[in-house]
Amino acid sequence: MKPFTLVTPKTITEASSFLKKHGDDGRAIAGGTALVIMMNERVFNPEYLVDLRGLKPLRYVRLDKTRGLRIGSLTTHRMIEQSPIVAKRYPALKEAFETIGNVRIRNVGTIGGNLAYAEPQCNPPTVLSALDAEIIVSGLKGSRRIQAEKFITGIYETQLKPSEVITEIIVPPMPPKGSCKFLKFTSRSEEDKPTATVACFLQLDAKGVCKTARLTIGAVGPVIYRCGKSESILQGKPLSDQLLAEAADSCTDSVKALDDIYGSPWFKLEVSRVLMLRALKAAWKEVSS
Amino acid sequence: MEGGLIVKTSGLQEVKITVNGVKRLVPVKSNWTLLRLLRQGFGCNSVKEVCGIGECGTCTVIKDGKPVSSCIELAIRTNGSIIITAEGLAVGDRLHPVQQSFVEEGGFQCGFCTPGMIVMAKTLLDENPTPTLDEIKEYMAGNLCRCTGYWQIVSAIQKASERIAKTTASQPQRRNNRRL
Numbered sequence: 515m516k517p518f519t520l521v522t523p524k525t526i527t528e529a530s531s532f533l534k535k536h537g538d539d540g541r542a543i544a545g546g547t548a549l550v551i552m553m554n555e556r557v558f559n560p561e562y563l564v565d566l567r568g569l570k571p572l573r574y575v576r577l578d579k580t581r582g583l584r585i586g587s588l589t590t591h592r593m594i595e596q597s598p599i600v601a602k603r604y605p606a607l608k609e610a611f612e613t614i615g616n617v618r619i620r621n622v623g624t625i626g627g628n629l630a631y632a633e634p635q636c637n638p639p640t641v642l643s644a645l646d647a648e649i650i651v652s653g654l655k656g657s658r659r660i661q662a663e664k665f666i667t668g669i670y671e672t673q674l675k676p677s678e679v680i681t682e683i684i685v686p687p688m689p690p691k692g693s694c695k696f697l698k699f700t701s702r703s704e705e706d707k708p709t710a711t712v713a714c715f716l717q718l719d720a721k722g723v724c725k726t727a728r729l730t731i732g733a734v735g736p737v738i739y740r741c742g743k744s745e746s747i748l749q750g751k752p753l754s755d756q757l758l759a760e761a762a763d764s765c766t767d768s769v770k771a772l773d774d775i776y777g778s779p780w781f782k783l784e785v786s787r788v789l790m791l792r793a794l795k796a797a798w799k800e801v802s803s
Numbered sequence: 804m805e806g807g808l809i810v811k812t813s814g815l816q817e818v819k820i821t822v823n824g825v826k827r828l829v830p831v832k833s834n835w836t837l838l839r840l841l842r843q844g845f846g847c848n849s850v851k852e853v854c855g856i857g858e859c860g861t862c863t864v865i866k867d868g869k870p871v872s873s874c875i876e877l878a879i880r881t882n883g884s885i886i887i888t889a890e891g892l893a894v895g896d897r898l899h900p901v902q903q904s905f906v907e908e909g910g911f912q913c914g915f916c917t918p919g920m921i922v923m924a925k926t927l928l929d930e931n932p933t934p935t936l937d938e939i940k941e942y943m944a945g946n947l948c949r950c951t952g953y954w955q956i957v958s959a960i961q962k963a964s965e966r967i968a969k970t971t972a973s974q975p976q977r978r979n980n981r982r983l
């Protein structure tokens with residue numbers, strides 16, 4: 515690791531202006547669980563590290579009646595996993611966070627850091643996209659909201675501008691007769707990075723007809739994929755085992771799988787299909803009970 | 804200096820840190836990890852580096868009550884922290900219940916993973932004094948051992964849990980003070 519200078523801003527504006535001023539020479543650090551490894555390997559050699567940990571107000575998990583669940587970007591994975599609100603209203607979110615790496619990583623790594631890191635194998639982007647979450651980022655010209663699904667633009671690439679800091683993640687309220695499921699598959703050991711992550715959100719109307727379906731697949735390719743064709747198979751129809759199977763069969767139609775240590779493209783697509791069917795069945799069971 | 808910002812220079816920087824009960828002001832370099840500070844600055848050689856990427860758990864230490872991988876913590880960012888390593892668990896000759904149980908159950912062979920396992924098990928029992936088998940496995944999953952096959956480690960933790968329950972039952976005044 516190359517020596518650097520540590521900067522400890524007290525406000526988001528201070529952090530943004532410092533990041534803007536130093537461009538590529540500056541870099542934000544939250545938990546450091548991804549960045550310190552990359553600095554050790556000299557992938558990044560920032561001259562200035564802008565420590566976000568001092569921004570204490572950004573650590574919270576809160577339920578807002580109209581807007582839904584609000585999570586501060588500096589909230590650790592472990593805080594989300596252990597939040598009673600998350601366990602009760604958003605169990606899929608709990609599942610995604612409690613299966614990140616190991617307890618030590620979850621004690622330190624943050625939700626904002628995970629999203630900005632944008633490694634395809636990360637769990638949260640898949641489930642946040644299915645839940646139609648928004649990511650609030652703040653820069654010198656104020657803040658803007660980005661749909662979780664569109665936030666990641668490539669491997670380790672996001673829509674974030676150099677001076678922008680992620681401040682909050684907002685997950686819409688869980689509607690009645692709505693359910694979300696998250697599943698992942700690891701090919702070597704339980705705590706390994708996944709071959710595939712899938713999430714599905716289903717909402718039925720009073721008559722049991724599928725009102726909304728949002729299906730997402732992560733880890734197999736560079737970005738998060740929405741399964742548009744599967745969603746249109748489900749929407750507007752009463753659900754059945756056969757319809758779910760049909761939807762799962764076409765869920766990987768628009769996915770570009772990469773060949774890597776986590777699996778071959780064929781294997782990843784097959785795993786995604788199987789996981790998606792399981793997730794859909796579980797979600798259907800929950801909404802119809 | 805930037806307006807309102809504290810810009811620390813990249814030379815040596817003083818950090819106030821409490822390690823195993825001893826509070827010190829130590830000079831660190833910006834690119835030192837907490838692991839390096841603990842080994843070189845405090846002589847805590849129980850803290851070992853294997854993977855250097857947060858996966859194996861041999862470098863586990865307790866930072867402000869929570870287990871962390873010291874190989875990926877920057878020393879410069881630990882100002883004001885309270886650190887406990889395996890060296891800080893025994894009181895004189897009296898081993899911590901987790902250490903005593905590892906000895907009795909044979910929870911190690913080569914011993915390389917043991918300090919990390921022991922501090923991890925201590926925080927597990929601090930957070931959850933009576934864990935189920937699944938809870939033990941889940942919590943300890945990120946600490947790797949190439950020798951034991953894990954079962955002896957699991958039974959050592961179960962035994963430590965019973966031992967701590969007995970001590971707290973016989974000393975009611977210490978019930979609220981499980982962090983021995």
Ligand SMILES: Cc1cc2nc3c(=O)[nH]c(=O)nc-3n(C[C@H](O)[C@H](O)[C@H](O)COP(=O)(O)OP(=O)(O)OC[C@H]3O[C@@H](n4cnc5c(N)ncnc54)[C@H](O)[C@@H]3O)c2cc1C
Nearest residue numbers: 544545546547548549615623624626627628630636637680
């Ligand atoms: C052993 C191991 C196993 C892991 N397993 C998993 C897993 O199974 N699933 C999974 O999802 N993840 C996994 N991870 C990744 C882990 O979740 C990330 O390392 C973590 O979330 C990053 O958060 P951080 O706060 O430590 O970020 P940092 O390391 O501090 O930062 C990462 C990047 O994000 C930027 N950044 C941080 N915060 C912000 C912000 N608020 N605004 C703008 N930019 C910001 C930094 O500049 C940097 O580029 C694993 C990591 C390790 C080391």
Ligand code: FES
Nearest residue numbers: 853855859860874
């Ligand atoms: S050396 Fe730190 S986790 Fe392996």
Ligand code: FES
Nearest residue numbers: 912914948949950
């Ligand atoms: S006792 Fe040898 S690695 Fe665990």
